[in-house]
Each structure stands twice: as structure tokens, then as C-alpha cells.
Amino acid sequence: MEHNGTTNGAAGPRPFGLTHDAWGRLVLTGADGRQHAGVELVRAFPLSDPRHGIALCDGHGHEILWIDDLDELPAPLVRQIEEELARREFVPVIRRVVNVSAPVEPSEWEVETDRGRTRFLLNNEDDVHELSEHRALITDAHGIRYLIPDIRHLDAVSRRLLERYL
């Protein structure tokens, strides 16, 4: 199928390149020298396996290139891709739950994340998903996702506030 990009050693140490054009769009230069502007990077498993399976898609969502394993790429390219991904993905990681306004939804949550302190509205208790044991994802009223990588690493107050949802 569209599986025409590979990162196996056979494709050489630098199978493709990424640059920005004058409008700030990401430009992919494939191994064959063809250029694609406005490329987006998409992780196939952003939560369960972020470093494997990354797709480069064009503006219409069609896959141009597929990266099986990020760590098989040359280091500078990896850094570049990681920067791009960080710019694209907004999933704050919750470090501490400060307060939950009400025992029933909709409730306002005050949390400390890796990107700073924030408040959000939780519409429905079903929007707190337990991804795997001890791992949770919260989707707020605007569809913004907040990740809790390991509930056991939260403090006691946060854990007690989360207890009801998990």
C-alpha cells in the first residue's frame, strides 16, 4: 500500500530530510528527492507506544512515509521529529490534582501539569478513562486531553480525588 518509506538500514542512514519553508510549513524531502510541503507528523500509538509507528501525512491525511522505530533514525533527525511532535501534540501531564469543585459532574478541576497550573471542566465521569492499570486519560469539556502516566506517583490528596473515577 502506501507503505513506501522505511527506516531499515537498507534505506541508508538518512532516508529523508525535514525542513521548514518560508511559510513555516514542514517540508519532507523523500529518499527519491521529491518534496512534500505541509507535512504532518502523526503517532500511531501516542499513548501506548509513542516511539514506534510514526506516520508523515500530507495535508489531506494521506500517508507519505512511515517510521517503524524512531530510535533507528540518525540522532539529529530524531531531535527534529521530536520537536515537531512536541509542537503538534498538546497533552498536559497531570502532576497533582489540587481540587475538584463538586462531587457530581460537571465539575471544575484544578490541576498542576508539566505545562503549568490550569483549570478545566469535566462534563461526564465517563471522560476519565483508565487506559491500563494505574494510567489514566482525562478529556475535558473542550476535548483537551490530560494524561496521568502513573496514579501511584501522585500524592495522597490527588489519589483520593481520583479514586471515584477509576
Added chain:
Amino acid sequence: MVPADRREETADQLQPGETLLASFEPDLDHRLSYAPGLIVLTDRRVLAREPEGTAAPRWQSWPLTASVSLRTVEHGGAGTLELVDAGGRLAYWRYTSGRGTAAQRLAQKLVGWRARAGGNIDAPAMAVCPSCGAAINAEDGRCAACEAGPAKPSVSALVRLAVFARPRARLIALGFVLTLASTTAGLVPPYLTMPLLDKVLIPYQNGKSADFSLAYWYLGGLVVAAFLAWVLDWGRLYVLARVSERISADLRARTYAHLQRLSLEFFGGKRTGDLIARVGNDTERLCNFLSLNLIDFGTDILMIVMTAIILLSIDPLLALAALCPFPLIVWMVYRVRGRLLRGYRQAGAAWGAMTSVLADTIPGIRVVKAFAQESREIERFEVSNERVFQSANRLNRVWSLFGPTVTLLTTGGLLVVWAFAIWRVSHPPYITVGVLTAFLAYIARFYTRIESMIRMVSAVQRASASAQRIFEILDKSTSVPEPVRPIHPGRLSGRIELRGVRFKYGAREVLHGLDLTVEPGEMIGLVGPSGAGKSTLINLICRFYDVSAGAIFVDGADVRSFPVEEYRHNIGIVLQDPFLFYGTIAENIAYGRPDASRAEIIAAARAARAHEFILRLPCGYDSLVGERGQSLSGGERQRISIARALLINPRILILDEATSSVDTETEREIQAALENLIRGRTTIAIAHRLSTLRRANRLVVVESGRIAEIGRHDELLGARGSYARLHQAQMELVTGGSANGT
């Protein structure tokens, strides 16, 4: 062929040299009253004996002329077997639907005999039961050895819970020992008050010298007994509560596991809500019963027996007087028990019905709202809710009278003791005040226990009703049984052969003898009007149901001789409305093979043309779908289900209207995905849109339970049969649609 008791009578009717072919016993007369009759088919005539009861049994006969034939018609529980010739109906007989197959057999026998032009009639061919290997009659394909199901056990459902208790025997024994100890500890205090009164307090009050240091000893003893009772009670409650929670968890797990293994036939006839209520509610009730009531019950019995022994040892006469109301209470319990059990069963059923309304309308809420039927649904719920209330109320009426009556009787018992004791204190042989106090303390305990035990009657009946409802599920055996001597299919090559396949839903036969062979890797398209039996045929091939007669062979072995799970690992199914479970997309694709690697999942999604739309979702393959997850369009869900089927790499692929619920553009996408899927697999596809089946090697037209035509698209068009008509109709629909500008 003819029932034994009729053989002689029948033989008398035959002419010399006449051979008997088959017989049939209709069981109704013309007015549809039950009456046994007999029809005999010979190589010359059809003979019938009029049903008994009409008049003296007499025989009639019709010669088998060339135009004579037998027909069966079935409608609403009763069938008609008609003997017709070119000029009209010669005779007819009625029978109940249970004999429908036998009647059809008779009609076919005549056809079959004619076909062989009066040649030898085969003796009924013998076949071998695919499950146990016993010889069976090939005509109906049923094995007498396998069908004799286990007799329904008559033991009370509560006693049967013991099966689940056995693995926890050690904990239960510990709990019992603790119960015994704590009950004994609870009985010590009144025994100590007796000497405290008689030896210390009363002598002291009467001005006699008394050893006061004894009082401290007795007090100390009372404190120790209280603490001992506390510790032992603590241990007892914890151990027994744990055991009962464990048992009901086991019961729930077992019920659910059993439910999962039951065939679709069972689920077809059950309401979802009722099943949920049974697995959830009834096991919970049993747990409550085991953890709270049963423990109390045990303690009560122990307490009562021990108290009775103490009472008898202190003063037998007084004890007997105290026990006076006891027989009366026992009689009352006996009276009330049956009524309570019936009441609780009814209440359980009412609760199940209420849950069913919920399970029905909440998933169907879109339809409810679309037709603005909210208030009617509210009313429907209220009706069933009212029924729950009524059934509980009926119970309460019995109960509210019963409880206080028991209290009245126990109070009566206490009064008897007081009266008798007063008499005994004043008449020789005297008893001491200390003995009297102790006695009253014990008797009060005794009756409290009796009361609580009697209140338990209700709990026992309630639990018993719940246990019955659970065992009803556990006693159901699947209608798709596992073979006794299984053949392990391994990886099949996918050759499917249907031999004389018949299938009945209840009394209605929907497939009337299908023969078809599908070669490995071939794609067969099933077409025909709805209700023709296409989906039934697929259900049989998947072994969701078993054939009523005939057999399905895959790679030369009867499908009933494969272990069901191993066989189904070879089958991939794509349904019209694919179901996604709550979980991530990756989990849903890997549903049939949870151990699949991420690379395999992606490869399957790519082949199913699902990869790109999955990448567009906010969490990619980690996106949650299903009931509470991301909503996907019909085409997207369909492609996920195709990926799911691809991933298990099945040898046999079933497509049941896989593209009929999507628009043409999406259908094109799905078609492309399907081409990857069907490559190299035996495929059976049902489709209404004939265009979907253009890749099929052969098309099979099914009409009212029979195969009408088989052939390639152009062959069938040339034959100008059913297929040509179907095709014509669809072409008209398409052109007519475009003419209207839609």
C-alpha cells in the same frame, strides 16, 4: 416404519405383493381435536385409517396414479397433509407442527420413490453421530445417545450452592469453629450472674455474711467473657463474610462463563435485561444471604440448642413450660414459607422485567426520540416498576403480619415462664431468685434468637428464589454441544460441503434440504429475497446453530465433530452492523487475536483501508471507541471489522451484508478492502446489491429455503430464472432512481 402396535392391522390391509414404503401418524382430526390416525404409503396406494373416535376405525385407500402427489402446508401450530391429483384434493389430514418434519418426509418419500421409477427402496442409511460416534439414523441425523440430556436435579437450589462452597471448605470450617466459640462465650455471663445473686447479693441483702471477694471474681469473669466474645465475634464475622463474598464471586464468574458458552439460540429467546439481573442482582442477593443471614442463622441454631441444653440442665420443668409456644411457631413458619418463596420468585421476575425495559430502551433511545415516544416509554417503565412494587407489597402483607405474630407468641412464652416461675418460687421444690434471673435471661435470649431465625425464613426464601434463577442458567446446556470425541481441525483448507441440510426454528422448517459444495478458495455469493434462509445458512456454517437434519462437512469432517472454539478460529466474519467493544482501536482490531503485534495490527488496518482514517483520530490507534468512546461512521466501523477479520487470517470468510449499510463511495473503499480480505480464502458472501458480488466464482440463489439456481452471473442471466428477475428489479431501481433525480 409402521409403529409396532399397528403393524398387524396394517399388514391385513396390504394386497399380496404390495410393498410398504413409509408411514405417517397424523395426530389431529379434521376439527383439530387430538386423535391418532395412520397413513401408509405403499408402492401401489396411499392408505389411511380414519382417526379413532369418529366411528369404528376404517381404512380408505387411493391408488398411486401418475398425477397423485402429497403436499404439506403448515400454519400456526397445525399442519395439513394433502393428497392431490390433477382433478383436485382427494383427501387431507391434520397434525400438530411437531410432526411437520415427518409429514414432509412422507411427501418426499413419494417423490423420491417416483424418481427411482419404482426401483428398490433403500433401507434407511446408517450414519455415525459426529459427536459420540454412536450409530444414528441418517434420516433425521439425531443421536439418541447424545440427546438424552441430564435429568433436572430436584435438590433445592440452596443446597446446590454447596458445590461452590466445597473449594472453600477450610475457611468455612474455621468460621464454624469461631462461631461455636463466640456463641459459647456469649452464653457465659448469665451463668455467672446466677451464683453472684444467690451466693453474694441475696445473702448480703438478707443480712447474712457473704464473701464479697467472690463478687470481684464474678465481675472479672463477666468482663473477660465480654472481651472474649468481642474478639471471637470479630474473627467470625470477617472470616464468614469473606467466604460468602468469595462464593458469590465464584458463582457470578461461573454463571457468566456459562452464559458466554451458550449458543445464540439461548440468547435469541432471552431478554438481555433479565440476564443482566440474574448475573448481577441475584448473585448479589445470594451473597447478602450467605454473608449476613446464613451466619446469623447458624449462630441462632447453635445458640438455641445450647440455651435449650442449659435451660434443661438448670430446671427441666421450667424449660418445658418455656418451650410451649415453640410448636405453634414452627407450624406458622411452615404455612408461610411456600407463600414467601412464590412471592420472591415473582418479585425477582418483576425486577428482571423492569431491567429488560431499561436494556431495551436505553440502547434504542434514538428510535424512541425520533418517534417522540418518550412518554410512552416512561409509562411502560412505570407499569413494570409498579409491578415490582406490587410484588414486593404482596410479600410485605404476609411479612408484616407474620413478624409481629411471632413476637406476640414469644412474649406469650415469656409470660408462661414468669407465671410458672412465680409458682415454683412459692411451692416446693423451691427455686432460688438467682436461678430465676438466669433463667429469664436465657429464655429472653432464646426467644430473641427464635425470632431472628424466623425472620430468616423470608431471607432464606428470597435467596432460594435467587438461587433457582441462577441455576436455571447453569442447568441450560448449549444447543451447540462440544463433541465427546473431538477431531482437532487445526488449520483447515476450507472445503465446505452441505449435505441435505435442514433447519428448523421451533416448528418452522426454514431450510429444506440444501446440497452445495464450495471448493477451497472459492467465493460464493448468496442471493435471494429476505427470509429465504441465507443468514440461517451462514449461521449453520459458523455453527451458531446446529442443523436439524443432514450435515455440514468441512474438509471432509462433520463440523459437529470439531471443538467449537478451534473450528471458529478458522472463520472470519464481517457483519452488516459491526460491533465495536469499548476499548482502543488497536484492541478492537486485535479482538480475535489479542497477542497480535502492533506491526500486525497496522498491516491489517492498512489492508482494510482503515490506517489513514485511524491516524486522523486524536489518539491514533490508541483512540477509544465503542459505547463510551469516539464515534465512528458506519464505513469506518466496517473497515475496522474487516481489519479484525483479516488479522485472524481465517480460512473461511463470511460476509453478511458487509456493504449494505454504507453509501456507494464508502462501498467502493470497502470493496477494495474486501478484495484484500477474500484473496485465497473460501468466501461466502450475502449481498442484496448484486454488484457487490461481481468477484464471486459462483452465485447461489436461495428461495424459500431451497437452492433455486447455481451459476455464474451471465449464465444465470441467460437462464432467465429467479436471478434474472432479481437483477432486472435492481436495474430498474437504479435507473428509476436516477430518473427521479435522486
